[in-house]
Amino acid sequence: MIGMSFADALFVYFLLWLIFLAILWWRELSRVKSYEWHLSNSRLFHCDSCHHSFIIKEAVNLTRCPRCNSICICRNRRDLE
Ligand SMILES: [Zn+2]
Known part of the structure; x- marks a missing residue:
């Protein structure tokens, strides 16, 4: 059995969720930047x-x-x- 208290497990759980959300945020920012429109007069x-x-x-x-x-x-x- 893993010697981990409930508070430690909860902290690890929230830390993993935070890392997951940061990865999704970084992915969305890079996706928006790649599909960004550049409108100019010549186009x-x-x-x-x-x-x-x-x-x-x-x-x-x-x-x-x-x-x-x-x-x-x-x-x-x-x-x-
Ligand atoms: Zn026409």
Whole structure:
């Protein structure tokens, strides 16, 4: 039989729960950081024909709308800065 009192067992129990919660918290923080969005002016496009807003991966000034296939020009927007 293990020579441990009830208070020691309770302390170990809460310590293990604290370690478990710290691991879950660290995992959630790393997961949120990896899926975080980085929105910038060069990536957000707005189609003037169909009013569809979309994000592209490359930093270009001219692209085609994925919905209506018309040419979209990147304009500088002050509200996103
Ligand atoms: Zn469009």
